[in-house]
Amino acid sequence: MAAGAIGSVQVLERSGVGRVEILREAGIPMVHDLPGVGGNLQDHLQLRAVYRVKGTKTLNQQANSLLGKAAMGLEYLFRRRGPLTMAPSQLGAFAFSSDQHASANVEYHVQPLSLDKFGEPLHRFPAFTASVCNLRPHSGGRFTSLCRSFRIAANRTQLPVGRRGPVGGCRVDPADSPHRRRAGTGAVFARGSPARPGVRTDDQLANAAGDIGTTIFHPVGTCRMGPPEDPLAVVDGRLRVIGLRGCRIADASVMPTITSGNTIRRH
Secondary structure, three states: OOOHHHHHHHHHHHOOEEOHHHHHHHOOOOOEEOOOOOOOEEOOEEEEEEEEOOOOOOHHHHHOOHHHHHHHHHHHHHHOOOHHHOOOOOEEEEEOOOOOOOOOOEEEEEEOOOOOOOOOOOOOOOEEEEEEEEOOOOOOEEEEOOOOOOEEEEOOOOOHHHHHHHHHHHHOOOOOOOOHHHHOOHHHHOOOEEOOOOOOOHHHHHHHHHHHEEEOOOOEOOOOEOOOOOOOOOEOOOOEEOOOOOOEOOOHHHOOOOOOOOOOOOO
């Protein structure tokens, strides 16, 4: 089975494999009590900061203009180039939120556009988005599919150490970092002004992180790998579902700990 960190839990639970309390509440006959199913949910928290710019155009103006949309379509049709051929993020960078880390612990994605939420129209003012994510979250959650709608309970910023991750990522200035040669993005972040001014203190940053923090679509760990004696392990070292014969899981749900970078996703 390779249905992903969400889909694999759904298949197991609806087949009667999972935490007995959850199955009983949903009225599904229990086939195998495996309490680790749906637990250990981990994801990268993404903070999407929008910066207004002056004196330059972004995709915001082009996408909000009929002439601009036509130009993008014609450029793709005749030259196979332009905005319709590119990924949203045009720049990626790994950086250090402080000197206490031996390797990069935050990741940036920079996009020449901005919007309030995915799926909504682009802003009408010129702006770019500089999103940052904490690569090593210290808190997690649980996922279950056995309710009227999917339910995900996660505590991404509840722990103090979990709050320092996103706050440090918001504060990091690659231009002044001792690791600036590896970060190398100071010039990009120096050109814009925040669309949410007045956020300065750690508490304000932490609250803002809670307001704008979203998934970066890297859920893992919900069917985690572990030794048979681990009561919350779902698969063993050969990806076999513990306690079931003839069933293996081969997707990101088996990762015990999230990777410090982009995970492999199903498309």
